[in-house]
Amino acid sequence: MLLEAAGIKKVFGKLTALDGAALTVGENEFHGLIGPNGSGKSTLMKCIAGAEVPTQGKVSFVNTDITAFTPTERARAGMSLKFQITSVLPTLTLYDNILLALQAQSSLFDLVFSRTRGALHDQVMTMLTQFRLADRAFDAAAALSHGQQQWLEIAMALAGKPKLLLLDEPTGGMSLEERRVTGELLQPIKKHCSLVIVEHDLDFIRDICDRLTVLDQGKVLASGTVSEIQANKSVQEIYLRRA
Amino acid sequence: MPKAMGAVKQAVPAEIGGETHVATGSSRTAAKVVAGRKVLPIVEGVVLVAALLAPLVLQDYLTVFATRVIILALFALSFDLVWGYAGIMSFGQALFFGSAGYGVALLARDLDITNIFVVLPAGTLIGLTFALLLGGFLLLGRHPSSVIFVSLGTLTGSYAADRLARGWYYLGGQNGIPSIAPMSLGGYEFSEGPTFYYLVLGILVVVYLLCRFLVRSQFGLALAGLRENEQRIAFFGYKAQHLKAIIFAIGGAIAGLAGSLYAFHEGFVWPNMVGVVVSTQVVLYVLFGGSGTLIGAVIGTVIVEGVSFWLSDNYRDIWPIILGLLLLLVILFRPLGLISFVLGERERVGSFGAKVKENFKEKRNAP
Numbered sequence: 001m002l003l004e005a006a007g008i009k010k011v012f013g014k015l016t017a018l019d020g021a022a023l024t025v026g027e028n029e030f031h032g033l034i035g036p037n038g039s040g041k042s043t044l045m046k047c048i049a050g051a052e053v054p055t056q057g058k059v060s061f062v063n064t065d066i067t068a069f070t071p072t073e074r075a076r077a078g079m080s081l082k083f084q085i086t087s088v089l090p091t092l093t094l095y096d097n098i099l100l101a102l103q104a105q106s107s108l109f110d111l112v113f114s115r116t117r118g119a120l121h122d123q124v125m126t127m128l129t130q131f132r133l134a135d136r137a138f139d140a141a142a143a144l145s146h147g148q149q150q151w152l153e154i155a156m157a158l159a160g161k162p163k164l165l166l167l168d169e170p171t172g173g174m175s176l177e178e179r180r181v182t183g184e185l186l187q188p189i190k191k192h193c194s195l196v197i198v199e200h201d202l203d204f205i206r207d208i209c210d211r212l213t214v215l216d217q218g219k220v221l222a223s224g225t226v227s228e229i230q231a232n233k234s235v236q237e238i239y240l241r242r243a
Numbered sequence: 244m245p246k247a248m249g250a251v252k253q254a255v256p257a258e259i260g261g262e263t264h265v266a267t268g269s270s271r272t273a274a275k276v277v278a279g280r281k282v283l284p285i286v287e288g289v290v291l292v293a294a295l296l297a298p299l300v301l302q303d304y305l306t307v308f309a310t311r312v313i314i315l316a317l318f319a320l321s322f323d324l325v326w327g328y329a330g331i332m333s334f335g336q337a338l339f340f341g342s343a344g345y346g347v348a349l350l351a352r353d354l355d356i357t358n359i360f361v362v363l364p365a366g367t368l369i370g371l372t373f374a375l376l377l378g379g380f381l382l383l384g385r386h387p388s389s390v391i392f393v394s395l396g397t398l399t400g401s402y403a404a405d406r407l408a409r410g411w412y413y414l415g416g417q418n419g420i421p422s423i424a425p426m427s428l429g430g431y432e433f434s435e436g437p438t439f440y441y442l443v444l445g446i447l448v449v450v451y452l453l454c455r456f457l458v459r460s461q462f463g464l465a466l467a468g469l470r471e472n473e474q475r476i477a478f479f480g481y482k483a484q485h486l487k488a489i490i491f492a493i494g495g496a497i498a499g500l501a502g503s504l505y506a507f508h509e510g511f512v513w514p515n516m517v518g519v520v521v522s523t524q525v526v527l528y529v530l531f532g533g534s535g536t537l538i539g540a541v542i543g544t545v546i547v548e549g550v551s552f553w554l555s556d557n558y559r560d561i562w563p564i565i566l567g568l569l570l571l572l573v574i575l576f577r578p579l580g581l582i583s584f585v586l587g588e589r590e591r592v593g594s595f596g597a598k599v600k601e602n603f604k605e606k607r608n609a610p
Contacts, residue, residue, distance in 0.1 A: 049478070050478075051474075051478075070385065070386065070477070071474075071477045071478045072477050072478075072480055072481065072482055072483070075477075075478055075479055075480030076480045080478070080479075081478050083475070083478075087472055087474075087475045089467065089468060089471045089472060089475070090471075091467075091471065091588060091589075091592045092464075092467060092468075092471075092592060092595075093594055093596075095594070095596050096464055096467075096594060096595045096596060099461070099464060099595060099596055100464055100465065100467075100468045100476065100479070101479050103461050103464070103465070104476070104479035104480040104481050105480050106461065108462070108485075108489070110461070111460065111461040111462040111464075111465055112457065112460055112461075112462045113460065114460045114461045114462075115461075116461065117461055117595070117596060121596065124596070138594065140588075140589060140592075156479075160479065160480060
């Protein structure tokens, strides 16, 4: 297994956000994390990415226990995160946003003497082309539409060739057309990368994911292939209950 | 979330002086960027020429004043790197400036060492060492330290150094160390005047060019990321704390160099030089001129010092109030400093794949 999170408990004061949640993701697998509001999806993502430290439980990534790793260490191990709130760097050009992500693991010497700038150019342009942003390469990221900023951010998260990409609500605030394109943009990365995706849009999730995990009140309600989950009675119930 | 996005979008055109930069099509934007890219070198050139000519037109006592300003501009560069480029709130930059000043004053007083090739590197090293120690403590945790922690930590460091200097007899207590022997090279002694001025100007130009090289490199891009969203770049795999500690140390070294020049130029050092007053002064220089641009720090120093000098001559009693109001006005209405009157946001931040960009364009335009 690429990622194994087991027995994750996270307590904020009196609130138990996660109560023994678990998640396993295999190689080249697109895994959807769904559940009603407040079920702990984002918290579980944060515990996996290192933005939050779980109160209890263990996270392993490529057979290494990374529970105590900092975000930097996780990134260097091959994990990447797209935040829920878009956090592209608005004053930098799109090109520089991608370059910033690509050069993250260059040595200090290489950075000071700009030794990797030339070599990374093709990779920057490939990423921008792949995400349909190449013609805006030298505009400031702030000038992009919301949807384009989300794509730029996904491109940045993928730039370092991670083994696992965590996407927290990638289609939030997007139009239907933009959602469709996002799905198209994500498909090709399956060849080299696994995906954990938190999303409210169930149609979107169903279209691109191989497996789903359903959280409810901080616990795993069900986990399985998309058709298994669709047939699951208790999953249907919670969605009907809340709807 | 959409609300926040809207705010960002609105903020950008406002910051570039209401130009419709963002709204225009990409070709027009590109044209503007290319045209805009020429502003900074022009400003730098004008400032350099003015600085080169200054001693020829200024009276002697004003050349001495101008020398002091150039040294302070060097000091301002150090703060600009740390704050304007890396976003580290250092409210104790005078600690490195002043401790280097005291260090070289002691070298001169107790060991009779005034050779320029010893005292300036020694001062730089003192600034570097103190910055490494303080920066290591404040910035190099396993988890990122908060802005408040760093700003209060640096402020406390500077305040403590001030108190220490005032109370320590060996350092001259309240009076500091007076009558420092002039800096020397062989038999030559650097006394106040045009020679000292050009020496200091030469050093400023060299340090400026080194800083310019640094902030335009890929390292500079990492600094831009650090300044705008430290958490984000940590998630890319950057060792953000290390980057901060490195730039903090470089800033300390430059402040140390400036402090040693200052000590020899003034001929004495006193506790204020390590304290909160000078630490705050440098913040004002950079805010006034424009943080995040190197030339802004230099211009800010020249204007704040120049205006103070003129005001104190003409409005002896109320000049600090006038100066305070002026500074408030600039900070309120020009948060990016005076330089933002001529420099757009896009050029201030700059492009880090600049050379690549031209190649890319040529390729695109090729048949």
